Amino acid sequence: MNRRQFLAAGSALTATAALAQPTSPLPFLINMQSDPLLPKANGKRVVVCGGGWGGISAAKHLKKLDPTLDVVVLERNPVFFSCPMSNKWLVDVVDTNFLTFSYLKVAQKYGYHFIQTEVTAFERDKKRVITAQGWIDYDYLIVGAGIRYNYEAWFGNDRKAAEYTRAHFPAAYIPNAEHFQLKQSIQNFTGGDLVMTLPPPPHRCPPSPYERACLIAGLIKERKIKGKVIILDPKDSPRPITGGFQEAFENLYKDQIVYVPKAVIKEVDPFNKKIKTAAGDFTFDHSILMAPHQAGDMAWKAGLIGKNAEGKPTGWAGVDPFFLNMKDDPDVYVIGDAVGVVSPNFNFYPKAGHVANAHAKIVAKYIVDRSQGRQPKYALPDNLCFMMVNTQPREDVAVRFQYHVNDKGIIIQDQDDDNLRRDELVTEDFAWAGRMYEDMFG
Ligand SMILES: Cc1cc2nc3c(=O)[nH]c(=O)nc-3n(C[C@H](O)[C@H](O)[C@H](O)COP(=O)(O)OP(=O)(O)OC[C@H]3O[C@@H](n4cnc5c(N)ncnc54)[C@H](O)[C@@H]3O)c2cc1C
16 A cells, blocks of 8 residues: 555545544533524424513413414423412422423423523524523524622622622522522521611512511511511602502511611621611611612523613613514513513513513513514503412402503503502402413413
């Protein structure tokens, strides 16, 4: 064999060897970010990022409206854990089974893909989502990002302070490790000052911090613990359901709740348990430190955050108020808490599971209409929310929001507070939760 023949034989050998070798030394199903997550879809593909109240509702309703769509949910958590009703779970009015649902079961029932993975980046120019397990392309994208805590507003770039706060004094406004930590600390509370800092508006479920304060105060009262819940509220009164909460604070929990209005946070020192506010300085024995809220990380990574007049990020997705999609990228929709200002009349929809579920159904219909060549007609959500203020006997207050468009084309909000705490509202509360869970998982 001369040198030429040797080299030719060598390269043939290499080629054969290359064919015989797998491209990656890893087993086939261990995906890298650079691998495709799923084979290409036959029909149109809708990728839903986030399987929370919005995302999981969207997936089911897309498949119900058009079974030919290929629907893929990307969610980091293994199990659905509901924030709604979780205040009641903290004080054992409901158990863990009441809040948790199987992602796999509902995905199988309605024929969509559920992939447990972290969404890490978006390449919107390629209509591609990158996850920890690989990339996936979409025809339509729905982002149900939920919220993140804006600890930067308190701590700047001090990651240690943010991590310490989250671990020791969790807000438990994002499921679910924090909820278990908070429940343990409430159940083991032996006395002293428990300070709750409320986030400034807009934040997830505006009435829920007051419900949480009432339920913890109820536990303190029932167990005859020498302790108080101190609510540091940046607003001048509880909102919504102002009268109902004020009445509960004054008449049910006079010795257990101290409500401090206009307590805008100036400084938080979690290590020394000190808080400075516009309404005075406080020290605490235990705390639920709720930093300001913003749209969840995926909305930032996808470049969906709106800008204010000075060109600074608003913290929330800048969507079309009627169609909930991006004006410069109409195949990308945002639903639920991450949605930004929709009206000069009331700014934000209440950041509620009820609204996220309504958004999901509305957007599912928009996408199905568009994919079938029809022009969608806008629809608006509603909101209904029940809050438990007493466990002995069980009593709730409630609020309802409805929306319509005025003659100037602006979305208008009508709010109806039901301040009279009573047991019938508890029955309605559980019926509401049953309807919602059925709509998402039934
Ligand atoms: C204490 C409490 C009580 C409440 N009570 C009520 C109530 O009574 N009624 C009501 O209507 N609402 C209530 N809410 C509000 C409700 O929980 C939220 O409005 C609702 O969850 C919003 O839905 P969403 O889909 O926008 O966000 P979420 O439900 O938070 O869903 C976002 C999902 O995205 C996932 N995710 C985020 N980032 C990534 C990533 N990078 N990769 C993969 N997955 C990711 C998250 O894990 C999550 O599952 C309450 C909230 C709290 C905290």
